[in-house]
Amino acid sequence: MCAWLVTGYDPAQQALTDPRLGKHHSRGNAAWRARASIMPEPQHSQLQVHLLHQDPPRHTAMRRMITDAFAPQRVEELRPRFQEIADALLDRLPDAGRADLVEAFAAHFPFRVLAEVIGLPGEFVARFDRDWGKVVQPVGPEDPGRPAYEARLRGLQQYIADLVVHKRREPGEDLLSRLVAARDSGELGPEELDSMIFQLLVAGQEPVTNQITTALVTLLRHPGHLAALAARPELLPRAVEELLRHDAAFELTTWRFFAEDSELHGTRIPAGDSVIVSLCAANRDDRRFTDADTLDFDRSPNPHLAFGHGIHFCPGAALARAELQIALGSLVRRLPDLRLAVPESELHWIPAVLARGVDHLPVAYGGGEDGTGATGRHGAEPLPAGQPATGCPLHRADSAAC
Template identity: 50%
Template sequence: MITTKPLSFYDPAFYQNPYASFQRLMEKGEIHYVKFPSGVCGWLVTGYDAAMKTLTHPNIGKNHKLGNAHWRSLASIMPEPQHTTLQSHLLHQDPPRHTALRALIMEAFSASRIDRFRERIALIAQRLLEPLQRAGECDLIADFASQLPLLVLSEVIGLSDKHRIQFKPVWCKVVQPVGPNDVGRAAYIGLLTELQSYIDTVIVESRGGDSDRLIVQLIAAYDGKKISRDELTSVLFQLLVAGQEPMTNQIGNAMLALLQHPEQLKQIREDSTRIDRAMTELLRYDGAFALSTWRFFTETTQWLGATVFAGDSVIVGLNAANHDSAQFGCPHKLDFAREPNKPLSFGYDHHYCPASALARLELEVSIQAILEYLPNIQLACTDRELRWINAVLARGLLALPVRYTLGASRS
């Protein structure tokens, strides 16, 4: 029987090692009533099979309008007009509108097109890493992983150099809203206002540009009345903001895993034929999306042994599913030979991440570049000294201090 008294386990120990908590939950069942840090009470699904069933359930939607009053008061708290103009993107849409919006960006993120950016991404990585060589130590998050995603994204979606330079990294923090009574609420609204103004400027100044640029294509879709202004602004918001921090986190998580497993690091360095399977395993081992975004049953449903009322929030534990021993033998082991290996790191079904090919390529190129330009790299702190982002959905490091052999800059 599922208890309706919410569990609360989000504390420093959880962020340090969420997999221990996920393991305990999976041993108790597939669905759990949980109190999240915001105060929202909802249902957390753990286990691989349960996750797959939930992600494909025909009566689950992602539109915020489906959420109940409790959820809207604590989680759906981005104020108007920003909530309307910035929250109509793919993550908060259901078919058929989701299908139409997704179709507009799929070609730009297709595997065949993304692979053409390999050399360009490698050059960007080189330019970020070469200045670090002589120092012998750095913070891989601040000095590399937090900078690379915007540079790469600008190339892929066609963000001009002017607009790239104008983009403020702090704007990415708006995906972590603060409540109406939070002392940081005014500053948060200020960031939202700045970001919306920036996106409006990008739209005005990009209209009529090179039609090969995704940004220009999206503006043309709006001008052709295929999408609304709110949808245009929201999709650009999702591309520019939601597309950066997860990549930063994934590079950091993957590099930490390799630094903690020197034999696997050696395998990647010495045998490039392993790289594709290695990327899949690194994504499974410690993914940047710990949990999925919110979902809601459209009607009261008996699900996995619990009564989930219409409008209750449901979240899928992606990283929990990726460490389910029923699906992955020795799940806490980093194993590049793992077979089969089909993690849920990018979600599943029609909400599978459309930019997964870009994410995999960025991760692959970044790791190879780090190992090349920062030779003999080692972790420069203890595991206990690592600090993790205090976020519900995301899994990532605040800093990743490393040391490496001094090297001269390459010509």
């Protein structure tokens, strides 16, 4: 199977809005299906017909069902509640010491926020197993981890089935109840309902968890920026946009397909081959962003593509922005003198291009020895000018490549 990677800002933006490129799996050719359909049946058929894999007009109708829940105005109305959630998590930490910011904060904050937004009942919040989020890291049929992967899928599918039964029995004025009602009225098929809930639970939580950790690592690499953010909270909105541009957890889009052999940026692409857009490469393109490898909180304008572009622009972008602002603002305010508690080389990055982050983030704060031999300092110096924090090798390219 040949996959084609689109890099560079202008080519990426054009591909994301190209009406010839569709997302539905039926467009994939036999070679793509043989390699890409890693999720086994019946889960593939039942959990993979969500918004990311739909084209208009079905995509338009399904997306309309969720947009009100994630509208910027509603997000702003809920912001005080989100801040309460962040503060409650941080209240559990001592005033000074060490903590794993994934376990203590980043693994929990986005999911509790999501529960508020979509109407997930408390009993289902408590029952959710974060390990299910690993289903976005497909495991091949011959991989020794395949049985655990399939067990995650079955567990998550049963959780969704139980949630649908609960919402049908006890409906409320919330997004999940509206989606179940749409299924019962025939507006959604059963697989579409399960897939949309699957997408909300997985895409609505784990990427934000990973983006919090990725942003924190970037700040810890740039102690001057971290100090500026702690001293000037009014920088938060611009800082979050720049952190998303500089190093986003969501590096690549999912696949797109041409219905017939087509030309893309001078390259002939066979029908049904997978076309993937590199968002990280687009966001580090020097032809669009001056000193693209430099972290600059004063960068304006900042039209990054971290949330995609076009009709598949992330519907939860306003929520993710609010979560990142609250999370980072709360952490730098509540945990003074924040620094890594281990050498950066000991951080373990999750090996998934669609959900990149660290699975543990040990930090020290509040003064004293940090465990890396530095006292009262942040855990890493800034990277030299011009050196990308992620080592992304694609940020200069500008064409489709096989």
